[in-house]
Amino acid sequence: xxxxxxxxxxxxxxxxxxxxxxQLCEQAGLSxxxxxxxxxxxxxxxxxxxxxxKSRQAVARLCRKHPSARVVVAGCLPVGQDAELASLPxxxxxxxxxxxxxxxxxxxxxxxxxxxxxHSKPLNxxxxxxxxxxxxxxxxxxxxxxxxxxxxxxxxxKGQTRAFxxxxxxxDAYCTYCIIPKIRTEVCYKDVKSVLQEAANLVAAGHKExxxxxxxxxxxxxxxARRKHWxxxxxxxxxxxxxxxxxxxxxxxxxxSSLEPADVTDRLLxxxxxxxxxxxxxxxxxxxxxPEILKRMARQYKIEDFLEVVNRINAALDxxxxxxxxxxxxxxxxxxxxxxxxxxxxxxxFAKIHVFSFSIRKNTAxxxxxxxxxxxxxxxxxxxxxALDRQLQDNFCRQFIGQEVSVLIESTRPPYGRCERYFxxxxxxxxxxxxxxxxxxxxxxxxxxxLTSSFTDNQ
Numbered sequence: 449x450x451x452x453x454x455x456x457x458x459x460x461x462x463x464x465x466x467x468x469x470x471q472l473c474e475q476a477g478l479s480x481x482x483x484x485x486x487x488x489x490x491x492x493x494x495x496x497x498x499x500x501x502k503s504r505q506a507v508a509r510l511c512r513k514h515p516s517a518r519v520v521v522a523g524c525l526p527v528g529q530d531a532e533l534a535s536l537p538x539x540x541x542x543x544x545x546x547x548x549x550x551x552x553x554x555x556x557x558x559x560x561x562x563x564x565x566x567h568s569k570p571l572n573x574x575x576x577x578x579x580x581x582x583x584x585x586x587x588x589x590x591x592x593x594x595x596x597x598x599x600x601x602x603x604x605x606k607g608q609t610r611a612f613x614x615x616x617x618x619x620d621a622y623c624t625y626c627i628i629p630k631i632r633t634e635v636c637y638k639d640v641k642s643v644l645q646e647a648a649n650l651v652a653a654g655h656k657e658x659x660x661x662x663x664x665x666x667x668x669x670x671x672x673a674r675r676k677h678w679x680x681x682x683x684x685x686x687x688x689x690x691x692x693x694x695x696x697x698x699x700x701x702x703x704x705s706s707l708e709p710a711d712v713t714d715r716l717l718x719x720x721x722x723x724x725x726x727x728x729x730x731x732x733x734x735x736x737x738x739p740e741i742l743k744r745m746a747r748q749y750k751i752e753d754f755l756e757v758v759n760r761i762n763a764a765l766d767x768x769x770x771x772x773x774x775x776x777x778x779x780x781x782x783x784x785x786x787x788x789x790x791x792x793x794x795x796x797x798f799a800k801i802h803v804f805s806f807s808i809r810k811n812t813a814x815x816x817x818x819x820x821x822x823x824x825x826x827x828x829x830x831x832x833x834x835a836l837d838r839q840l841q842d843n844f845c846r847q848f849i850g851q852e853v854s855v856l857i858e859s860t861r862p863p864y865g866r867c868e869r870y871f872x873x874x875x876x877x878x879x880x881x882x883x884x885x886x887x888x889x890x891x892x893x894x895x896x897x898x899l900t901s902s903f904t905d906n907q
Contacts, residue, residue: 449518449560451481455510457503458493460661460705462523464614466491467605469522469549476553481514487556488517492525495627497807500525500532511537518560520553522546528631529810601646604653609858609865609887610703611655615643615689616662621673623735624746624813625775625806628663637668640689647696656889657701657856660693665704666711675710675748687716694723700889701856701868706731706773709749709757717764728765729799729870732757733773737792738785741778744817751792758796767847769799769869776833777806777826779817786829793836799844799869801837805830845871845899857888865890874898 452473456466469489470480478487488510492503503525511519522543526533533542543552605611618635619628638646650658664673669685672678694702702725709732720726732754736742739751761768774789793801805826808815853867855875863875863884875881878892892898 449486449557450478451485452478452487452489453481453485453510453514454489454491455506456491457506458491458495458499458524460612460659461614461617461663462491462493464602464612464661465523465546467602467612468600470606471602471604472550472553476557485514485517486560487553488514488519490519490521490523492521492523494525494528494532494631496804496809500529504532507533507536507540511539518556520549520556522549524628524631528627601642601649603649605650605655609655609856610657610659610701611650611653612659612661612705613643613646613650613693614638614662615660616665616668619664619667619673621664621748622746622813624744624817625778625809627809627812630811632663635664635667635670635672637662637670640692643689644692644696647693647699651696651698654887656699656887657703658693658699659703659705660690661705664708665706666708684713684715686711687713687719690716690726691719691723694719694726700725702726703729703870704731706733708732709754712757712761714760717760721764727868727870728768729771729868730761730768731771731773734789734792734796735773735775736778736781736785737774737789738781739788741781741785744780745775745778746813755792755795767869769844769871770796771800771802771870772796772798773802773804774833775804775806776829777821779806779814779820781806781821783825790833790836793833793840797843798837798840799871800841801833803830803833803837841871842899844869846896848894849896849899851894852891853894855890855892857884857886857890860884860886867894871899 454466454470456463469491473487490503490507490510493499494503503523507519507521517539519537519540520543521533521536521540526542526544536542541552543549616637618632620633620635622629647658662668666686667673668689669682670678690702690704693699702723707730712730712732720728734754735745735747737751742749742751758770761770774793776786806821853873855865855867855873857863857865857875859865863878863881864872865875867873873892873894875884875890875892875898877895877897878890884890
């Protein structure tokens with residue numbers, strides 16, 4: 449076994465963990481496949497039925513593309529919905545516990561023909577709080593060892609200009625629509641020393657921007673995502689971590705992934721104000737603007753809490769980009785509820801709305817909630833919310849026309865990248881466009897023509 453390829457579906461945490469798998473394979477002596485691979489790892493997602501279907505389709509497609517490979521199916525789908533993987537081809541190995549991946553790879557490196565279709569042990573997703581990350585290899589080629597304290601950290605984040613850095617894992621908040629608490633069951637976090645070392649590694653590898661991420665990022669420093677059980681003395685653990693990461697020498701830009709409204713403490717806003725390399729962009733999932741629907745979703749905030757946080761953000765930062773997620777068609781949502789959501793979106797003036805049409809996810813509380821919203825109504829409401837999103841995006845971006853922005857180049861053909869407030873900027877008309885390099889940061893005056901791509905999210 450000499451070559452490998454990894455296919456990743458799902459969130460930033462999954463993408464980070466695929467980088468761990470990639471590093472593991474490389475340190476074991478494998479090389480990225482130019483064509484057909486000996487080993488294929490599919491890092492799956494099952495947060496929605498659509499995500500599960502895409503994961504299964506990816507496995508089938510990769511089995512056809514790499515007919516001689518051993519295909520390892522890892523990630524969330526084998527944990528949360530393993531019955532959906534019942535009819536995989538014979539060359540597939542299903543890994544239900546990601547900490548078993550070194551064992552699986554050792555087995556395959558020794559004899560690619562070995563292994564039954566399921567390889568699992570009792571689920572225990574995360575030990576990074578104790579510095580025992582799930583993936584690691586020894587220095588010996590063709591040998592994967594058990595995790596140790598330091599060499600599990602990423603040395604680089606290949607394939608992207610910005611690097612995701614997972615600092616937290618797990619959720620037990622049990623929003624009624626979400627399957628994640630049944631998949632990533634242990635709420636845990638990476639110690640500060642390891643985070644800073646990994647951030648320094650990524651900067652040394654040439655990454656100018658890092659995104660701190662987690663399943664429930666705001667629970668950094670806590671052993672639960674349920675706020676009523678939080679240790680009050682540790683409520684600013686995330687803010688203090690952000691300040692330390694922002695101080696890593698050479699780090700040009702720092703972002704945070706998704707936060708809950710209550711995660712935005714006064715201390716966190718002070719940190720944003722104190723470090724100019726922290727980008728003025730916060731992603732705060734609203735999910736619904738209707739109090740009754742928020743309650744049915746079991747979200748840990750009220751509409752007035754959300755609006756109060758938005759007001760504090762706007763008071764502390766210069767025209768910040770506040771982006772959000774909204775679920776349309778949650779059970780019980782009426783047209784009046786939907787209009788409340790539209791009204792809140794207009795009031796907040798979101799820079800970007802990620803619109804999700806509700807679909808039933810097996811084994812979640814929402815599966816049993818009623819009344820169900822008709823599919824036609826969900827489609828209609830989604831289209832109206834998407835139209836509002838386009839209008840709000842345009843309003844937000846246009847206020848910066850004629851001003852200088854800093855753009856991190858993500859592509860050179862065509863040349864484009866993201867500015868401080870995360871919207872995409874087309875640099876085709878820039879006089880130096882022909883010599884731009886990926887990962888370069890360019891300062892440019894924003895024009896109307898440069899806004900054609902807006903917030904399209906490809907990283």
